[in-house]
Each structure stands twice: as C-alpha cells, then as structure tokens.
Amino acid sequence: MAEAARRWAPPVAVAALLALPAAAPAADPPAPAPLALASATLRQDGLRLRLTIRTRGDWAAQALISRPGRSLCLVTFERGRRGYVCATATGHRARLTITGAGGGTRALPATVSRPDLRTLFATFAFAGAGLRVGAVRWVVTSTWTDTGRCAAGCSFRLPARGSNALALHPPVPTGCRARAPWYWTRGPGNRKVVALTFDDGPSRYTHQVLDVLARNRIHGTFFLIGEQVRGNESLVRRELRDGNAVGNHTFTHANVSGGGLQQLVSTQGAIHRAAGYTPCLFRAPYGAVSGTIVGQARGLGLDTIGWDVDPRDWSRPGTDAIYSRIVSAAGRESIILMHDGGGPRDETVAALPRVIATLRHRGYGFVTVPELLGLAPKYG
Numbered sequence: 001m002a003e004a005a006r007r008w009a010p011p012v013a014v015a016a017l018l019a020l021p022a023a024a025p026a027a028d029p030p031a032p033a034p035l036a037l038a039s040a041t042l043r044q045d046g047l048r049l050r051l052t053i054r055t056r057g058d059w060a061a062q063a064l065i066s067r068p069g070r071s072l073c074l075v076t077f078e079r080g081r082r083g084y085v086c087a088t089a090t091g092h093r094a095r096l097t098i099t100g101a102g103g104g105t106r107a108l109p110a111t112v113s114r115p116d117l118r119t120l121f122a123t124f125a126f127a128g129a130g131l132r133v134g135a136v137r138w139v140v141t142s143t144w145t146d147t148g149r150c151a152a153g154c155s156f157r158l159p160a161r162g163s164n165a166l167a168l169h170p171p172v173p174t175g176c177r178a179r180a181p182w183y184w185t186r187g188p189g190n191r192k193v194v195a196l197t198f199d200d201g202p203s204r205y206t207h208q209v210l211d212v213l214a215r216n217r218i219h220g221t222f223f224l225i226g227e228q229v230r231g232n233e234s235l236v237r238r239e240l241r242d243g244n245a246v247g248n249h250t251f252t253h254a255n256v257s258g259g260g261l262q263q264l265v266s267t268q269g270a271i272h273r274a275a276g277y278t279p280c281l282f283r284a285p286y287g288a289v290s291g292t293i294v295g296q297a298r299g300l301g302l303d304t305i306g307w308d309v310d311p312r313d314w315s316r317p318g319t320d321a322i323y324s325r326i327v328s329a330a331g332r333e334s335i336i337l338m339h340d341g342g343g344p345r346d347e348t349v350a351a352l353p354r355v356i357a358t359l360r361h362r363g364y365g366f367v368t369v370p371e372l373l374g375l376a377p378k379y380g
C-alpha cells in the first residue's frame with residue numbers, strides 16, 4: 001500500500017483537467033476510451049455516500065494501478081475546499097484514496113465493487129472524505145492519457161460544464177447501542193440536563209407533544225406500545241425524524257417482570273417495520289423490573305430505563321400538579337416520566353410547555369435518553 005501511495009502522483013492530471021475549458025470532452029473518441037464517462041451518481045445513505053461511476057469502455061481494476069496519466073476521481077467542492085476521492089488499484093482489487101488539503105494521499109476506508117467491467121460502485125463515510133453536513137458540489141473526472149490506445153484527448157469530466165449539487169443531511173440513525181449497567185433510573189453523571197420521556201404512545205396526543213418539543217427545539221424519548229404502532233407509523237417516523245429517541249414498552253403493555261421475551265421481540269419488529277429503526281431502550285410497564293426481564297432485554301441489545309421523577313400524570317391530578325411535581329423533583333441528569341398515551345393526556349400536554357420553560361430558566365438542557373447515557377447511535 002505504501003508503495004502504491006508513493007507511486008501515485010497527487011492528482012496533477014485532475015487539477016489540470018479542471019482548469020481546461022469545459023468544451024474539451026465534447027465529442028466521443030472513435031473507439032470507446034476505457035474511462036470515457038457515461039454517468040455518475042452520488043447519494044447519501046446515513047453517514048455514508050454511495051458513488052456509482054459508469055464508463056463507456058471496459059476496463060479491469062488493474063488499469064487503475066497508480067501511474068501518471070491514469071485517474072478516475074470524484075472531485076468535491078465544499079466551502080471553498082476541493083477534495084479528491086480517487087479510485088486506484090492494488091493488484092486486481094479496486095480501492096479508494098483521498099488526497100488531503102496538503103496534497104498527501106492516503107487510503108479511504110470504503111467498500112468498492114465492480115458489478116461489471118464498466119461500473120465502479122463505492123460506499124464510504126462522508127466524514128472520512130472530509131465532507132460535512134451541508135451543500136456539496138461535485139464532478140467526476142477521468143484520464144487515460146498514458147497509452148497509445150487513447151491519445152491525449154482522453155480526459156473526461158462529468159458534467160462537462162458546471163457541477164452537480166448534493167445536500168448532505170444530518171443522518172437519521174437506524175438504532176443505538178445499549179451498554180452496562182443495563183438498568184438506569186437517571187444519567188451516570190452530573191450535567192445540568194434532564195431527559196423528558198413519554199410512555200404508552202403512539203396515540204392521538206403524540207403529535208401535540210411533538211409540536212411542543214419542536215417549538216422549543218428540544219428532543220424527548222418515546223416508549224412505544226408495539227400494538228399501537230400499526231396505523232401510527234407516520235407518528236413513529238416523525239418522532240425519529242424530529243430528532244427524538246424511541247424505545248420499547250412491550251407489545252400489549254404487559255407486566256413482564258416474570259419474563260416477556262416475545263413482548264420485546266414483537267415490539268422491536270413493529271418499530272423496525274414502521275420506521276427502519278431498532279431501539280436500544282426498554283421501559284417496563286408499571287416499572288415492574290426484575291433480573292429476568294432486564295436480562296432478556298439485554299439479550300436483545302436493550303437497556304432497561306426507569307426514572308427518578310414521576311408526576312403520576314396518568315392519574316390526571318391536574319396540570320398544575322403535574323407541573324409542580326416535576327419541577328420540584330427534577331435534578332441533574334433526571335429521567336422524567338410522562339405519558340403521551342393510555343388515556344386522556346390533555347393535562348400532560350398543557351403542563352409540558354411550563355415544565356420546559358421553568359427548567360430552562362433554571363439552566364437545564366434537554367437530552368434524549370441515549371444522549372443522557374452516552375449510547376452511541378448506529379447508522380446503516
């Protein structure tokens with residue numbers, strides 16, 4: 001690899017090509033030049049980019065063993081910086097390199113495949129290619145100027161004029177990673193944050209809770225009853241799209257302190273089918289935890305989540321009581337229990353803006369349970 005990197009000339013040919021008048025590749029050469037570009041697509045998939053380049057001619061991966069006059073590169077322009085992700089080869093295997101701002105070239109971790117002799121398909125983390133969320137412009141370039149087979153004209157740029165636009169979005173996670181000690185009732189530290197949690201949804205009150213959270217630009221955590229997911233799939237997707245976390249609250253709101261593996265499995269399935277997301281959080285209905293259910297949850301990659309602030313909002317004690325019970329009990333890294341389903345929740349919805357305002361006034365921030373516990377998101 002080091003040898004290949006040394007032989008690889010930083011993309012002088014590419015840089016020269018970009019400086020060419022855009023009219024240069026207007027006509028196809030008589031015989032298809034191996035790297036004449038037919039099409040290129042670049043798409044975001046979570047944290048990764050999927051690059052597909054199709055050429056007009058056939059070429060084996062060995063053709064991309066680094067040498068002057070050969071290149072096949074994705075060139076990106078972002079905030080005034082230019083980046084080069086180039087296909088090269090080690091033996092018969094294609095791989096990617098990235099050329100940094102200082103001109104140094106290194107391997108870019110990627111999955112590279114050749115579905116046929118005219119196609120290169122690669123996926124790689126966009127952060128690894130030096131790109132950040134936001135607007136990116138890109139072109140694909142190729143050169144094959146070092147053999148008699150294709151004379152000096154074999155330099156290509158797609159599109160011939162201008163560049164393509166790609167908006168890199170903050171990636172939506174597909175899951176999260178539970179960790180020891182597997183059962184939590186508050187955060188592990190002393191930060192001035194709280195986690196607002198909502199059980200027993202999705203229900204007809206859920207969108208009101210989501211609206212309050214969105215208006216305040218904060219995120220909460222929703223523990224879903226599996227059998228209520230059907231028919232409410234768009235609510236689950238919105239919960240995640242808005243940046244909230246979702247967890248498993250059994251399929252039928254059963255007391256599973258004696259064990260409830262199937263309750264957990266079917267709810268994981270319902271949430272995954274609805275939103276393509278696999279939770280790493282479980283909350284036991286009625287707070288009925290036991291070593292048995294915590295162990296079963298752990299086996300499915302789920303942390304069991306309790307709470308340290310319970311306003312008993314489900315008993316409908318009145319908006320003022322819900323508000324005062326929460327703000328008098330909440331402290332650093334509290335997990336606050338509320339409900340967005342299981343009965344009339346107008347009192348909870350009414351108390352929520354006041355709870356947020358008071359805690360914010362006291363200097364608290366609002367995090368999801370995975371953020372509170374430092375549980376890493378999964379992507380893809």
Ligand code: ZN
Pocket residue numbers: 199200249253285286
């Ligand atoms: Zn519940």
